[in-house]
Amino acid sequence: MKKKKFEWGYLLLLPGLGFVALFLGAAIVMMALQSVGFLNFTGESSFSMEYWKGLFQVNFYDNLIYSLKIAVCASLICIAIVYPLSLIVKNMPWSKTWLSLLKIPMFIPALVVCLIITNVLNYNGILNAVLGGLGLIQEPLVLRNDPWGVGALATQVWKNVPFMLLIVYSSVESVRKDVLDAGRNLGAGRLRLFWEITLPLTMPSALVAVIMTFIKIFNDYTISRVMGPIYPSTLSNLMHKQAYLYNDWHTAACIGCLMMVTAVIFVSLYTWLGNRLAKQLS
Amino acid sequence: MTQGLRVQNLTKYYGDYKALDDVSFAIEGGQFVTLLGPSGCGKTTLLRVIAGFLECDQGEVYFGDKLINDVPPNKRDAAMCFQSYALFPNKNVYENIRFGLRMRKVPPEEHKERVEEAMAMVNLTGLGERRPYELSGGQQQRVALARCIVVRPQLLLFDEPLSNLDAKLREKVRVEIREVQKKLGITAIYVTHDQAEALAISDQVITMSAGCIIQNAPPRDIYDRPNSRFVADFVGTANIVPCRILERTGMEYLVQSPYGELRAVDADCDLPAGAEGYLCIRPEDLLPSGKGESSNQICGAVRTAVYMGNLLDMFVDIGTEQIRASIAKDWNVTEGEAICFRVAPDKVRILGG
Numbered sequence A: 001m002k003k004k005k006f007e008w009g010y011l012l013l014l015p016g017l018g019f020v021a022l023f024l025g026a027a028i029v030m031m032a033l034q035s036v037g038f039l040n041f042t043g044e045s046s047f048s049m050e051y052w053k054g055l056f057q058v059n060f061y062d063n064l065i066y067s068l069k070i071a072v073c074a075s076l077i078c079i080a081i082v083y084p085l086s087l088i089v090k091n092m093p094w095s096k097t098w099l100s101l102l103k104i105p106m107f108i109p110a111l112v113v114c115l116i117i118t119n120v121l122n123y124n125g126i127l128n129a130v131l132g133g134l135g136l137i138q139e140p141l142v143l144r145n146d147p148w149g150v151g152a153l154a155t156q157v158w159k160n161v162p163f164m165l166l167i168v169y170s171s172v173e174s175v176r177k178d179v180l181d182a183g184r185n186l187g188a189g190r191l192r193l194f195w196e197i198t199l200p201l202t203m204p205s206a207l208v209a210v211i212m213t214f215i216k217i218f219n220d221y222t223i224s225r226v227m228g229p230i231y232p233s234t235l236s237n238l239m240h241k242q243a244y245l246y247n248d249w250h251t252a253a254c255i256g257c258l259m260m261v262t263a264v265i266f267v268s269l270y271t272w273l274g275n276r277l278a279k280q281l282s
Numbered sequence B: 001m002t003q004g005l006r007v008q009n010l011t012k013y014y015g016d017y018k019a020l021d022d023v024s025f026a027i028e029g030g031q032f033v034t035l036l037g038p039s040g041c042g043k044t045t046l047l048r049v050i051a052g053f054l055e056c057d058q059g060e061v062y063f064g065d066k067l068i069n070d071v072p073p074n075k076r077d078a079a080m081c082f083q084s085y086a087l088f089p090n091k092n093v094y095e096n097i098r099f100g101l102r103m104r105k106v107p108p109e110e111h112k113e114r115v116e117e118a119m120a121m122v123n124l125t126g127l128g129e130r131r132p133y134e135l136s137g138g139q140q141q142r143v144a145l146a147r148c149i150v151v152r153p154q155l156l157l158f159d160e161p162l163s164n165l166d167a168k169l170r171e172k173v174r175v176e177i178r179e180v181q182k183k184l185g186i187t188a189i190y191v192t193h194d195q196a197e198a199l200a201i202s203d204q205v206i207t208m209s210a211g212c213i214i215q216n217a218p219p220r221d222i223y224d225r226p227n228s229r230f231v232a233d234f235v236g237t238a239n240i241v242p243c244r245i246l247e248r249t250g251m252e253y254l255v256q257s258p259y260g261e262l263r264a265v266d267a268d269c270d271l272p273a274g275a276e277g278y279l280c281i282r283p284e285d286l287l288p289s290g291k292g293e294s295s296n297q298i299c300g301a302v303r304t305a306v307y308m309g310n311l312l313d314m315f316v317d318i319g320t321e322q323i324r325a326s327i328a329k330d331w332n333v334t335e336g337e338a339i340c341f342r343v344a345p346d347k348v349r350i351l352g353g
Helices: A008-035 A050-058 A060-090 A095-102 A110-121 A126-133 A150-173 A177-185 A190-218 A222-227 A235-245 A249-281 B043-051 B093-103 B108-121 B137-149 B167-184 B195-201 B219-224 B229-234
Strands: B005-014 B017-027 B032-036 B058-063 B078-081 B155-159 B187-192 B204-209 B212-217 B239-249 B252-257 B260-265 B276-281 B297-307 B311-318 B321-328 B338-342 B349-351
Touching: A008 A249, A050 A060, A050 A249, A060 A095, A060 A150, A060 A190, A060 A235, A060 A249, A095 A150, A110 A126, A110 A150, A110 A222, A150 A190, A150 A222, A177 A190, A177 B078, A190 A249, A222 A235, A235 A249, B005 B043, B017 B043, B017 B058, B017 B204, B017 B212, B032 B043, B032 B167, B032 B195, B043 B078, B043 B155, B043 B187, B078 B137, B093 B108, B093 B137, B108 B137, B137 B167, B167 B195, B187 B195, B195 B219, B204 B219, B204 B229, B212 B219, B212 B229, B229 B239, B229 B276, B229 B349, B239 B321, B239 B349, B252 B276, B260 B297, B297 B321
Parallel strands: B032 B187, B032 B204, B078 B155, B155 B187
Antiparallel strands: B005 B017, B005 B058, B204 B212, B239 B252, B239 B276, B252 B260, B276 B349, B297 B311, B297 B338, B311 B321
């Protein structure tokens, strides 16, 4: 039997795979080890499940629910805005110019976005002034650092719509005009055309956009810190507090692990739902 | 039988470019009409205006007696077969065909029967579960056709539906399209730049150039009695040379041309004696004959002769001009050989400038 020859070409994969293994794989393994008591920076390292049990004492669930609420709501609001926006921009003259203008918020740093939205939603902001001026409210609404997370939600939507638009627009634009014309010709109105043709054909891209936005918002630190409620906050804020305020790196590692697991569960859920919807529509 | 269509003074601009220039024609119900012309002549624009995908700048489109200018495409009782087939990639064959029934709110209990009937009509039985990408070009075109006929429209529109198919398949699907249209009695408008296809499939051919209708006539008239140099040249092959009319007696003419003096019988020509015009002779109307054996002869020397299988295609030098002749394949000719052709006077056409 001929001996299998070693393929030296595989070595070319080493730089890429090595980077992933070192900075991603190793970091995840280290965090997992930290969550069960190993790799202690300040004291003795030994196996312990105490940090996992302690999660109940750091209001983990309140923060988890808040993170999920903001991430799910913001990503769904974003996609609800992005689809009509894509269709409108696609059919507008100078669509490329409009698209470029709409992408601007994506390049503005999160802190600057917070400042812009603060000017709108603040106690003395534009929105309260307009609503008060119109006599619709008696006293200014609390829309920043509010318990419902309206400020954080609005900021997340403002910041993430352009990112989602980038993905969804190219997909909507790629739906062939003759296919849509064929649909209209056979009796479909604009809404049916969207539901029957555009939506199923662009579903994979929309799904990617929603998942990526969800993960971005779920893991957000800055915006919820500046615009969100004091309590609860996102898991990133909780993790930061545990690690840097209480110097409790083990509990922070537990939160980190759970953030990753939750993200994976929700990504799978989104994918499953998306595929199911696409199947139903086809 | 379905309703007819009437187009009146239709004009369409793309910016400063006039894509349709005062186009008018009428089609009787159940007729198969072809819009024929070179690329960019406005035939697809005209079809899209009729379908409602484009708005015209001037003019009216009537379906029967009803003005449909402001009726959106989804409310016009027309169905269109696209050049690219335009099947819905997310739906299987059955759902593609059923789509129109659902959109037009046909009772669901009728769907299965009507879809299966349409599939049978275009030989697609058993392919209902397939996705468009699993079908050949010919099958995809049949799905597109079935998707149109299943809704039983008043008007069927075809935008170069066969241009992506190979020659054999094109011929086969062409025959199928015509059979289905005849069987259902649907008025059909078919866009093509393929003159053979137009002649083979149509009741009426509308020849277009630069946004205008040049000739609107049955296929035989388009080929045998072209009304202009453009139609004579575009439809089939023609020898066209300048000529001067020497004598005219009724519809009989004696003309002087680079091919010599020839007699012509042309009922459509209205040029007087002494006028300048163009002489048009189809290559297949030239019949080899011995020198002096008959009148109305054209003589020259063979420049090239190409064996085409079903005929012999040759170019013959006549002074400084050339004439093309398609003769029976069994003739043996050599390059440089002297040859004469006779042409029947009623095969010589005189066209205005």
